[in-house]
Amino acid sequence: MAEPLLRVDSLVRRYGGIAATDNLSMEVIPGELHAIIGPNGAGKTTLISQLTGQVMPNSGTIYFAGRDVTSLPSYTRSRLGLARSFQITSLLKDFSAIDNVALAAQAHDGHSFRFWGNARKERHLRDTARAALERVGLGQRADIVVSQLSHGEQRELELAVALATKPQLLLLDEPMAGLGVTESARMVALLKELRKEVTIVLVEHDMEAVFALADRITVLVYGRVIACDVPDAIRKHEEVKRAYLGEQHAVTRHD
Amino acid sequence: MMPKLNASNAVAALMCAALILLPVYSAATGNIFILTLFTRITIYALAAASLNLIMGYGGMMSFGHAAYLGIGGYAVGILAAEGIGSGFIQWPVALVVSALFALLIGALSLRTRGVYFIMITLAFAQMAYYVASALSRYGGDDGLTVYKRSDFAGLINLSDRNQFYYLCLACLFGGLYLIWRIVNSRFGLVVQGVRSNEQRMQAIGFHANRYRLVCFVIAGTICGLAGALLANNTDFVSPAVMYWTRSGDLMVMVILGGMGSLFGPVVGAIVYLLLEELLSQFTEFSGLILGPVLLLIVLFARGGIMGLLGRMRRG
Numbered sequence: 049m050a051e052p053l054l055r056v057d058s059l060v061r062r063y064g065g066i067a068a069t070d071n072l073s074m075e076v077i078p079g080e081l082h083a084i085i086g087p088n089g090a091g092k093t094t095l096i097s098q099l100t101g102q103v104m105p106n107s108g109t110i111y112f113a114g115r116d117v118t119s120l121p122s123y124t125r126s127r128l129g130l131a132r133s134f135q136i137t138s139l140l141k142d143f144s145a146i147d148n149v150a151l152a153a154q155a156h157d158g159h160s161f162r163f164w165g166n167a168r169k170e171r172h173l174r175d176t177a178r179a180a181l182e183r184v185g186l187g188q189r190a191d192i193v194v195s196q197l198s199h200g201e202q203r204e205l206e207l208a209v210a211l212a213t214k215p216q217l218l219l220l221d222e223p224m225a226g227l228g229v230t231e232s233a234r235m236v237a238l239l240k241e242l243r244k245e246v247t248i249v250l251v252e253h254d255m256e257a258v259f260a261l262a263d264r265i266t267v268l269v270y271g272r273v274i275a276c277d278v279p280d281a282i283r284k285h286e287e288v289k290r291a292y293l294g295e296q297h298a299v300t301r302h303d
Numbered sequence: 304m305m306p307k308l309n310a311s312n313a314v315a316a317l318m319c320a321a322l323i324l325l326p327v328y329s330a331a332t333g334n335i336f337i338l339t340l341f342t343r344i345t346i347y348a349l350a351a352a353s354l355n356l357i358m359g360y361g362g363m364m365s366f367g368h369a370a371y372l373g374i375g376g377y378a379v380g381i382l383a384a385e386g387i388g389s390g391f392i393q394w395p396v397a398l399v400v401s402a403l404f405a406l407l408i409g410a411l412s413l414r415t416r417g418v419y420f421i422m423i424t425l426a427f428a429q430m431a432y433y434v435a436s437a438l439s440r441y442g443g444d445d446g447l448t449v450y451k452r453s454d455f456a457g458l459i460n461l462s463d464r465n466q467f468y469y470l471c472l473a474c475l476f477g478g479l480y481l482i483w484r485i486v487n488s489r490f491g492l493v494v495q496g497v498r499s500n501e502q503r504m505q506a507i508g509f510h511a512n513r514y515r516l517v518c519f520v521i522a523g524t525i526c527g528l529a530g531a532l533l534a535n536n537t538d539f540v541s542p543a544v545m546y547w548t549r550s551g552d553l554m555v556m557v558i559l560g561g562m563g564s565l566f567g568p569v570v571g572a573i574v575y576l577l578l579e580e581l582l583s584q585f586t587e588f589s590g591l592i593l594g595p596v597l598l599l600i601v602l603f604a605r606g607g608i609m610g611l612l613g614r615m616r617r618g
Contacts, residue, residue, distance in 0.1 A: 100506060126508035138506075140499040151496050155508035160489040161517065167489040213507055 051114065053078045053217055053247050054099070059108030061094055061271075068094040069105065070271035076217065081239070081248045083258045086268035087291070092251045093135055095268070096221050099249075100132045101125045113216065127156065129216035133206040133223055135251075139194045145205055146190040149177035152212035180208040184238060200231040207238070217247045224254045236260060259283070267291070311612040315566040318573070322472055326465045338468055344576050345471040346532045349478050351556040351568035353525035356482050358554070359563035360491065361518045362498030366421045367408070367428025368553050371401045371523045373435060373545030375530020380447040380540040390453030390461075394531050401527025402520050404431070409519035413512050428550055435542040446541025449534055461535050471532050475569070478525050483565055485521065494518045555593075559600055561607030570608050 054076040061069040068091040076082045084092055097103035099110060101122035110118045117125055140148050147168070153176040154160060154167065167173065181187050184204040189197060197205065203223055210218055223239070224232050236257050242248065243261065252258050258265065259279045266276040269291045275282060282288055322345065329338040350372055357363040378397035387393065412423040441447045452461035461467045485491045496504045497511045504511050534540040543549070552575070560571025578596070582589035604611040 102502065102506070121510070122505045123508050123510045126506060132506055134503075134506075138500060138503045140496050140503060142499055143496065147492070151492060151504075152507040154489055154492070155504075160493045160509070160514065162489040163485050163491075164488055166487045167492050168487065170489075209503075209507060 051078075052076060052111075053113060054249070055111040056095075056099070057109040057111070059095070059098060059110065060106045061091075061098060061103065062106050067271050069098065069108075072108070072268075072271060072273055074266055074273060074276060076247060076249055077264075078247055080263040081243045081250060081261050083250045083252060083262035083265045084268060085252065085255070085258055085265060089270075090268040091271040092268055093221055094271075096132060096219050096249070096251060099219055100130055123155075126213055129214070130219070131210040131213045131215035131217070132219040133203075133210050133221055135221040135225055137199070137202045137206060139202060139205060139209070141195045142193065144191050144193050145186055145197065145201075145208075146174065146177050146181060148194060148205060149180050149208050149212045150174055152209045153177055153180075156213050176212055177208075180212040181205075183211060184208045185234065200227050203227060203231075203235065204238075207242075211242070211246075215246060217249065218242070219249045219251075221251050222253060223250070224252055224257055232257065309613060310615040311564070311566070311609045314570070314609075314612055318566065318569065319476070322475075326468055330465075335464070338464055340576070340580060342464075342468045342471050342536055343533075344572055345468070345475045346529050346536060347553070347556065347576060348569040348572035349471075349475045349532070350526050350529035351553050351560070351572050352475070352478055352482060352565075353522045353529065354553050355557045355562060355564075355568045356485070356525070357519055357522040358557055359561075359567070360486055360498065361494045361515060361522075363413075363515060363519060364417075364421050364554075365424040365519075365522075365550075366547065366554065367424035367426075367431075367550050368522075368526060369547070369549035370404065370408075370428035370431040370545050371526035372530040372533055372549065373431060373540065373542065374401050374404055375527035375532075376534035376540035376544055377435060377438075377441070377447070377530075378527070379453060379531045379534040380449050381441055383449050383451060383453075384441060384447060388451050388454045390455045393453050394528070397527050397531040398524050401530065402524040405520040405523025406516070408523075409516045413515050413519065425547055425550070428545055429547060432542050432545040432547075435545060442541070444542065446539055446543070449538045449540065452535045452538065453531070467535070471536070474528060474532060478528070479565060479569070481525070486565070490514065490517070555597055557607075559597060559607055561609030561613075564606065564609040564613075567607050567609040574608065 052075040056072060056074045059069050059072045060067060086092055094103060098105050101120060109116060112128060112130055150173045153173050157173065178190060181190050184207050186201060186204055186208060189201060194202065207223060224235055227235060232254060239261055250261065262279055264276065265279055265282045267274050267282065267288050274291060275285045275288050325341055326338060329335060354368045357365055375397040378400050379393045382393045382396060408424060408427045412420055415423060436444050459466050459470060493509055493514045497515060501511050556571035556575045557568050559575055560569065561567030578593055579589055582592055600607060606613060
């Protein structure tokens with residue numbers, strides 16, 4: 049097996065008496081789409097936030113591309129090639145769609161202590177941004193202010209922003225959250241394309257999407273990994289069925 | 304790209320033209336008072352514009368911005384008192400000391416957000432106020448008279464009313480041009496991005512505080528220049544320049560004119576200081592009218608006067 053791109057070792061994060069991440073270990077192999085599922089409150093978002101540095105773990109280690117990144121701030125991890133999308137859309141609301149993406153490109157194009165030239169006229173930043181927008185199907189909406197975009201479009205923009213940082217590993221926190229049936233289908237199609245280029249960790253409630261996309265699935269319950277395997281094995285896994293799939297499957301369908 | 308033709312741009316253009324032509328009017332009518340008044344207004348407009356850079360564009364609610372007015376002023380005053388009259392020394396010192404002070408305040412206060420940031424910037428400005436009050440060698444509480452205006456080796460005579468006015472105006476326009484370039488630059492977009500959503504900016508790879516700090520220092524430096532102008536204008540500098548109410552005045556000018564609008568602070572300074580001047584002729588309680596005006600602006604015109612004009616199409 050190839051050297052893992054991401055390795056999490058005995059990660060612990062407590063909130064008061066509750067361990068949101070409880071001695072969690074997992075690996076992500078280069079090129080795979082690794083889904084993380086689990087009931088509400090299983091600690092999925094907390095895990096993602098620790099991986100990208102918004103939340104610091106109490107103990108444990110995170111290795112990214114062979115390097116210990118546990119104590120690095122989020123902007124440094126982003127520079128190393130770790131990108132995330134947020135479950136609750138987190139964009140620059142008063143900026144246009146293309147400005148959002150161009151800033152992401154700018155962040156990875158040297159320092160930004162440039163005070164004079166007009167950044168909106170820098171051709172290569174705009175081109176990168178436009179390409180990322182085209183990629184997610186927002187090419188026609190580039191100049192619209194984010195607050196004027198629909199929820200579905202904002203989800204797609206989240207993805208475009210993450211892509212513009214040219215990540216090695218893309219952490220997607222429920223990209224399908226709140227999307228309608230057609231929008232979800234579009235997102236799945238998009239992720240199918242993206243997975244050819246970039247390693248993806250996908251946290252998602254939409255089981256159909258997860259089983260359609262994932263190479264491997266990790267199941268979290270109360271901050272612990274109860275199973276990690278290929279989709280077929282997870283489907284048959286007794287403990288997983290009991291903990292999760294049975295009751296959750298019906299409620300998370302979007303129809 | 305041509306600027307869009309709308310009410311706020313039209314007002315800005317008219318305003319600039321009026322400011323440039325003001326000495327002509329003053330000379331024609333013999334109205335010297337208006338020139339003196341507008342010299343003061345342009346200086347405060349520059350200070351307010353610098354505050355707008357951090358407050359409007361950067362989202363940093365500094366409540367101690369008047370400190371730099373005092374620091375710039377004292378740099379000129381103290382050097383003059385010590386016999387160094389050259390503006391080529393006084394002014395760079397004013398800028399550098401303001402920048403260093405901003406670096407110190409910024410490095411400490413930018414660790415905090417919201418109310419705490421406001422309180423820390425306020426506390427530092429008050430500290431500067433008390434330090435100046437304690438400088439007994441330089442007038443202490445009573446302030447320091449600047450007996451001779453900065454000397455620029457005959458290039459420009461600051462004691463000449465018109466020349467000094469045009470110098471202030473040139474500094475204002477220069478400051479506004481600089482801010483305009485900054486706001487549209489890579490750096491400016493980052494600073495505005497951090498105002499909009501700091502977490503997002505960190506997540507895409509920006510060390511947010513580094514950019515905020517540099518922005519904070521730039522604003523403090525520009526305001527230090529306004530301080531140097533102010534000391535020359537009044538031939539005097541005192542701790543009162545740094546008092547927290549003066550920081551409040553600057554904030555009011557920015558909010559009144561329009562936060563995050565390039566010409567907003569200029570409009571704000573003109574309206575605020577003119578109102579103050581006019582009202583003081585009728586009543587001692589000018590705040591009684593200024594207060595409600597500000598309230599109405601805050602309640603009904605979030606973007607200040609410029610925001611209000613911006614919403615009028617081709618007015």
